[in-house]
Amino acid sequence: MVMFSFTRKQSAPIDGQKPGTSGLRKKVKVFMQPHYLQNFVQSTFNALTTDKVRGATLVVSGDGRYYSKDAIQIIIKMAAANGVRRIWVGQNGLLSTPAVSAVIRERVGVDGSKASGAFILTASHNPGGPHEDFGIKYNMENGGPAPEGITDKIYENTKTINEYLIAEDLPDVDIAAIGVTSFGGPEGQFDVEIFYSASDYVKLMKSIFDFESIRKLLSSPNFTFCYDALHGVGGAYAKPIFVEELGAQESSLLNCTPKEDFGGGHPDPNLTYAKELVARMGLGKSDSQGELPEFGAAADGDADRNMVLGKRFFVTPSDSVAIIAANAVESIPYFSSGLKGVARSMPTSAALDVVAKHLKLKFFEVPTGWKFFGNLMDAGLCSICGEESFGTGSDHIREKDGIWAVLAWLSIIAYKNKENLSGGKLVTVEDIVRNHWATYGRHYYTRYDYENVDAGAAKELMAYLVKLQSSLPEVNKIVKGIHSDVSNVASADEFEYKDPVDGSISKHQGIRYLFEDGSRLVFRLSGTGSEGATIRLYIEQYEKDSSKTGRDSQEALAPLVDVALKLSKMQEFTGRSAPTVIT
Ligand SMILES: O=P([O-])(O)O[C@H]1O[C@H](COP(=O)(O)O)[C@@H](O)[C@H](O)[C@H]1O
Numbered sequence: 001m002v003m004f005s006f007t008r009k010q011s012a013p014i015d016g017q018k019p020g021t022s023g024l025r026k027k028v029k030v031f032m033q034p035h036y037l038q039n040f041v042q043s044t045f046n047a048l049t050t051d052k053v054r055g056a057t058l059v060v061s062g063d064g065r066y067y068s069k070d071a072i073q074i075i076i077k078m079a080a081a082n083g084v085r086r087i088w089v090g091q092n093g094l095l096s097t098p099a100v101s102a103v104i105r106e107r108v109g110v111d112g113s114k115a116s117g118a119f120i121l122t123a124s125h126n127p128g129g130p131h132e133d134f135g136i137k138y139n140m141e142n143g144g145p146a147p148e149g150i151t152d153k154i155y156e157n158t159k160t161i162n163e164y165l166i167a168e169d170l171p172d173v174d175i176a177a178i179g180v181t182s183f184g185g186p187e188g189q190f191d192v193e194i195f196y197s198a199s200d201y202v203k204l205m206k207s208i209f210d211f212e213s214i215r216k217l218l219s220s221p222n223f224t225f226c227y228d229a230l231h232g233v234g235g236a237y238a239k240p241i242f243v244e245e246l247g248a249q250e251s252s253l254l255n256c257t258p259k260e261d262f263g264g265g266h267p268d269p270n271l272t273y274a275k276e277l278v279a280r281m282g283l284g285k286s287d288s289q290g291e292l293p294e295f296g297a298a299a300d301g302d303a304d305r306n307m308v309l310g311k312r313f314f315v316t317p318s319d320s321v322a323i324i325a326a327n328a329v330e331s332i333p334y335f336s337s338g339l340k341g342v343a344r345s346m347p348t349s350a351a352l353d354v355v356a357k358h359l360k361l362k363f364f365e366v367p368t369g370w371k372f373f374g375n376l377m378d379a380g381l382c383s384i385c386g387e388e389s390f391g392t393g394s395d396h397i398r399e400k401d402g403i404w405a406v407l408a409w410l411s412i413i414a415y416k417n418k419e420n421l422s423g424g425k426l427v428t429v430e431d432i433v434r435n436h437w438a439t440y441g442r443h444y445y446t447r448y449d450y451e452n453v454d455a456g457a458a459k460e461l462m463a464y465l466v467k468l469q470s471s472l473p474e475v476n477k478i479v480k481g482i483h484s485d486v487s488n489v490a491s492a493d494e495f496e497y498k499d500p501v502d503g504s505i506s507k508h509q510g511i512r513y514l515f516e517d518g519s520r521l522v523f524r525l526s527g528t529g530s531e532g533a534t535i536r537l538y539i540e541q542y543e544k545d546s547s548k549t550g551r552d553s554q555e556a557l558a559p560l561v562d563v564a565l566k567l568s569k570m571q572e573f574t575g576r577s578a579p580t581v582i583t
């Protein structure tokens with residue numbers, strides 16, 4: 001057995017290590033500065049209770065983006081020096097964010113060991129490569145992202161750190177080879193186990209869904225399917241699940257080889273960045289020539305986000321979670337005994353609220369950030385939740401789950417078509433969505449993103465919008481001056497959330513303008529970027545009349561969009577005449 005020792009390395013605080021909505025995300029060159037990653041990792045160890053470090057089992061893996069391999073070796077050496085007992089790594093350092101959550105919750109080592117936390121190496125949907133982004137976040141024993149209490153502590157530690165521990169003489173571990181390597185350290189044995197990235201996750205999915213019914217759907221001549229991993233880690237799960245387990249054609253997988261730079265693309269599953277899929281589904285500027293698939297989906301870099309498309313049809317993420325919730329009990333075995341409750345993030349449309357009301361379900365509105373759902377799930381209050389930011393999931397784990405969302409949709413389609421798979425007319429994605437609108441009404445919804453805006457200008461715009469809220473008559477005068485037929489603003493505030501489980505309060509979670517007819521304008525600054533600021537503007541309008549739910553969304557929302565842009569003086573503050581991305 002190879003022996004190792006450890007050293008205390010002198011270090012000093014480095015500015016700007018405050019975790020955002022989902023961990024610390026910065027340019028690779030920032031992470032590669034001396035001590036940068038090390039300071040953050042040691043600050044995390046120091047923020048945890050001793051029993052979660054010494055003698056513990058931790059998972060270290062991620063979406064495989066550039067710098068991950070180096071980062072994994074550094075974290076292994078630091079874990080060894082800090083007294084961690086064993087590290088679990090997905091083969092080649094690959095584990096999707098939902099798979100990490102599943103591994104923490106479900107995996108049991110040969111000696112009965114269980115993981116108590118994980119370092120997830122990802123910057124999610126941000127591009128990768130030497131000049132792009134890297135990221136790291138810590139997840140806890142429940143499989144979910146560390147709560148604010150811990151991330152605040154980590155940040156405080158980064159401001160005072162003066163040393164970190166590292167086993168410099170521990171040799172690099174071959175993370176491509178499955179198996180266990182044992183080392184001997186000052187406090188005893190230290191193991192690094194490399195395991196197949198998909199095994200625990202596939203097992204979990206099979207326990208949730210009826211794979212046989214999905215397999216029948218995928219093999220039906222009536223149905224065609226397509227999945228785009230955008231060269232993210234989703235590719236490591238797509239083949240084992242969709243092809244090997246469910247019998248899809250290999251040709252239905254696009255960009256499913258994980259790459260360090262995501263093939264030079266932007267691994268964000270939306271209508272702008274998932275270009276190839278969008279074209280294949282007949283929604284692009286230059287559409288593919290052949291037969292269009294009935295169903296298409298894309299994932300982000302770490303495969304927790306998802307976009308669902310039908311033939312020439314986009315499903316908004318806000319509708320997606322509402323539709324999954326409305327159909328879950330009959331279509332998905334995991335939910336057959338009923339839903340405990342449902343939840344959405346504040347800027348997500350109220351489509352889910354209407355379903356919750358119809359089905360008499362507990363309902364929660366939380367701030368943006370998956371960690372807020374975790375408490376509700378741990379307390380048994382929520383089964384299904386989702387966000388406008390292409391995140392959907394359930395209490396099977398404590399992260400959003402892109403492949404789960406695809407399997408949920410396939411389950412619903414399979415259920416609706418169980419009588420007509422061998423012939424007959426297919427109930428399509430579009431049919432399912434339109435029927436949903438006819439039953440529950442439609443929440444017209446769009447999001448405008450202004451990426452990489454000057455941070456100072458973005459702050460000024462937000463401050464201006466808050467100030468404006470102090471006089472509603474003034475707001476309404478402006479609104480009416482822009483479009484006299486837009487309804488009145490009934491109230492305006494900054495969203496504040498009191499967690500019903502632990503009573504913690506989160507303030508300043510987005511600026512809201514709520515209209516008398518149920519329309520909403522929401523403004524917030526993204527918490528996931530790595531440079532400058534991204535302003536997000538969310539626009540929503542409810543239509544109950546089923547004869548009016550079939551309009552083009554941008555057209556239906558045009559007056560409200562106009563009001564939002566002029567009321568916020570968007571162009572004046574940002575210098576931008578158009579958003580970077582519209583979804
Ligand atoms: O980036 P991910 O996929 O980890 O997603 C993260 O950020 C999203 C918001 O991003 P922003 O603050 O930019 O609007 C959240 O909705 C999500 O819960 C969180 O996990």
Ligand SMILES: [Mg+2]
Pocket residue numbers: 123124125300301302303304305
């Ligand atoms: Mg992500």
